[in-house]
Amino acid sequence: MESSYIRQPIVSVLGHVDHGKTTLLDYIRGSTVALREAGAITQHIGATEVPIDVIRELCGELLKGKEFTLPGLLFIDTPGHHAFTTLRKRGGSIADLAILIVDINEGFKPQTYESLMILKQYKTPFIVAVNKIDTITGWRREEGTLPERLSKQNDLARSIFEEKIYEIIGTLSEQGFSSDLYTNIRDFSRNVAIIPISAKTGEGIPELLMVLVGLAQRFLEKHLTIEKGPAKGTVLEVKEERGLGTTIDVIIYSGTLRSTDTIAVGTREEPVITKIKALLKPKPLDEIRDPREKFESVEEVHAACGIKISAPDLEDVIPGSPLRVVTQENKNEVIREIKEQTELHIDLDDEGAVVKADTIGSLEAIVKEAKSRNIKIRKAEVGNVSKRDIVDASATNDPLQRIVLAFNVKILPEAEEEMRNQDVTVIKEDVIYTLMERYEEWVYKKKEEIERAKKEAIPRPGMIKFLPEYVFRVSKPAIIGVRVLAGRIKPGMKLMKDDGRVIGTIRSIQSERKSLDEAIQGQEVAVSIEGPTVGRQIKGGDILYTDLPESVVKKLKEMGDLTYDEKEVLDKIIEIKRKTVDRFWGL
Numbered sequence: 001m002e003s004s005y006i007r008q009p010i011v012s013v014l015g016h017v018d019h020g021k022t023t024l025l026d027y028i029r030g031s032t033v034a035l036r037e038a039g040a041i042t043q044h045i046g047a048t049e050v051p052i053d054v055i056r057e058l059c060g061e062l063l064k065g066k067e068f069t070l071p072g073l074l075f076i077d078t079p080g081h082h083a084f085t086t087l088r089k090r091g092g093s094i095a096d097l098a099i100l101i102v103d104i105n106e107g108f109k110p111q112t113y114e115s116l117m118i119l120k121q122y123k124t125p126f127i128v129a130v131n132k133i134d135t136i137t138g139w140r141r142e143e144g145t146l147p148e149r150l151s152k153q154n155d156l157a158r159s160i161f162e163e164k165i166y167e168i169i170g171t172l173s174e175q176g177f178s179s180d181l182y183t184n185i186r187d188f189s190r191n192v193a194i195i196p197i198s199a200k201t202g203e204g205i206p207e208l209l210m211v212l213v214g215l216a217q218r219f220l221e222k223h224l225t226i227e228k229g230p231a232k233g234t235v236l237e238v239k240e241e242r243g244l245g246t247t248i249d250v251i252i253y254s255g256t257l258r259s260t261d262t263i264a265v266g267t268r269e270e271p272v273i274t275k276i277k278a279l280l281k282p283k284p285l286d287e288i289r290d291p292r293e294k295f296e297s298v299e300e301v302h303a304a305c306g307i308k309i310s311a312p313d314l315e316d317v318i319p320g321s322p323l324r325v326v327t328q329e330n331k332n333e334v335i336r337e338i339k340e341q342t343e344l345h346i347d348l349d350d351e352g353a354v355v356k357a358d359t360i361g362s363l364e365a366i367v368k369e370a371k372s373r374n375i376k377i378r379k380a381e382v383g384n385v386s387k388r389d390i391v392d393a394s395a396t397n398d399p400l401q402r403i404v405l406a407f408n409v410k411i412l413p414e415a416e417e418e419m420r421n422q423d424v425t426v427i428k429e430d431v432i433y434t435l436m437e438r439y440e441e442w443v444y445k446k447k448e449e450i451e452r453a454k455k456e457a458i459p460r461p462g463m464i465k466f467l468p469e470y471v472f473r474v475s476k477p478a479i480i481g482v483r484v485l486a487g488r489i490k491p492g493m494k495l496m497k498d499d500g501r502v503i504g505t506i507r508s509i510q511s512e513r514k515s516l517d518e519a520i521q522g523q524e525v526a527v528s529i530e531g532p533t534v535g536r537q538i539k540g541g542d543i544l545y546t547d548l549p550e551s552v553v554k555k556l557k558e559m560g561d562l563t564y565d566e567k568e569v570l571d572k573i574i575e576i577k578r579k580t581v582d583r584f585w586g587l
């Protein structure tokens with residue numbers, strides 16, 4: 001007996017909501033009914049196996065005369081677009097290939113960008129299926145190759161098609177991928193193949209399968225050759241099943257799993273070691289009489305496949321964790337390996353955002369993406385946003401770090417409560433790409449805000465005239481009416497005369513009995529000034545200037561946003577200082 005064999009490549013379908021992932025897989029599954037003789041497509045738990053004979057039959061002329069050693073393709077029906085990050089294994093994804101599906105009318109959407117970002121991170125080879133071509137105005141279903149079918153369309157349909165494809169090629173290029181219609185590609189290892197399809201009419205699906213099989217055969221054959229050892233797999237879902245208790249849906253990507261095996265699976269704590277009760281496959285639909293008989297027990301399964309496992313103690317298993325068969329010899333090694341893989345491998349920064357996410361896989365994807373965008377992260381954990389996270393985020397003097405990024409998790413009520421007491425922002429999203437975009441926007445706005453506040457805190461030059469007819473109080477403090485001749489004045493500013501003598505500090509500014517934060521050029525207001533006595537240090541008609549420290553003058557010059565008037569006042573202030581303090585003041 002041979003000790004190794006070639007397994008089916010595992011193919012994952014990704015894309016934005018409603019772009020047609022399920023319809024595509026349904027179409028591929030449905031087409032089997034007409035092709036019974038070729039050997040049916042088998043339904044697995046969480047996966048669909050399409051044997052090479054079925055692909056041959058579907059592809060007809062396209063694959064005639066081609067030799068394949070692949071036994072077929074295993075499509076994973078990932079529930080929701082996040083599931084791809086659950087399919088992790090050390091150093092990458094268990095998916096050998098991926099189909100990125102894009103609605104031809106909508107083009108790239110947030111989840112498409114996110115899918116692409118994750119494919120990039122995992123270095124998973126992929127093709128782009130541009131779906132729903134049947135909806136192009138005037139499009140007709142024709143026979144033949146893609147160029148033949150295109151040439152039979154009317155001008156409008158063809159030009160819409162070409163424009164949309166061109167846009168998608170452009171977007172892929174912006175994202176760092178060189179792509180083209182598959183018919184124009186010579187080197188499939190360097191260019192992403194675009195295959196126009198309709199998941200509804202089936203147009204283009206034979207070509208999609210042909211390209212997938214060709215890619216797998218050419219570039220993955222070595223990688224798909226596996227040993228006939230004990231099984232390795234990844235948990236796709238943890239599910240409660242009536243009559244069975246907690247079960248796990250697993251994709252086996254290597255080796256053999258037997259119904260008598262003892263397995264180890266990852267949890268949040270120590271890996272659980274348990275003996276399999278049953279290996280379960282879904283029964284063909286027409287054989288299910290009672291809903292409790294949904295599954296059929298099998299003795300053993302071989303990679304690659306999807307299988308449901310019933311066993312005790314699976315309650316704490318987390319999706320995305322590895323599964324290994326345990327033997328007397330490998331027990332310690334297996335436990336070490338599982339622990340290693342269920343732990344987070346993340347280098348955190350000393351500063352930055354707090355991140356909470358739903359799974360280890362998504363957390364890793366977020367941290368990687370953040371790194372590539374130069375976003376710093378100081379805490380990253382799986383779980384809902386708790387009070388602790390808000391407190392951690394608030395424990396910094398830097399307003400740019402008072403931020404929690406929440407991906408696909410809840411904000412607990414205790415955390416909401418704490419948010420009322422703390423100046424902490426939580427951004428909650430369920431698309432990584434959008435989460436990053438919103439965070440970057442927030443940082444930008446926050447920085448602007450801080451900049452503005454800083455600017456506002458810097459005293460500006462101002463020149464006022466003491467209106468002689470308005471003396472409300474002579475001293476302690478003196479309250480007088482003034483007109484702002486140029487620039488602005490604010491409470492807290494010191495005032496000086498044109499001989500450089502400081503006469504006091506503005507305590508408050510009032511106009512029509514209201515306190516003002518500042519008064520600007522042209523305003524007539526009442527000011528209270530701590531220090532002078534009217535008639536002694538100041539008298540009606542005096543011109544007073546704000547007394548600016550030299551450091552402020554330098555900063556104002558740097559900022560370069562003074563108005564013409566302010567500049568004139570500043571020059572006057574500098575002139576006074578040079579006369580009275582030193583010749584080089586403000587240089």
Ligand code: GTP
Nearest residue numbers: 016017018019020021022023131132135198199200
């Ligand atoms: P989610 O699982 O919700 O993310 O969506 P999905 O990507 O699985 O999309 P789904 O297959 O559910 O398709 C969404 C809608 O688009 C359905 O109404 C489909 O019938 C329709 N649809 C999918 N593919 C095609 C196509 O090729 N042509 C047309 N006309 N409609 C399509």
Ligand code: MG
Nearest residue numbers: 020021022023
């Ligand atoms: Mg779907």
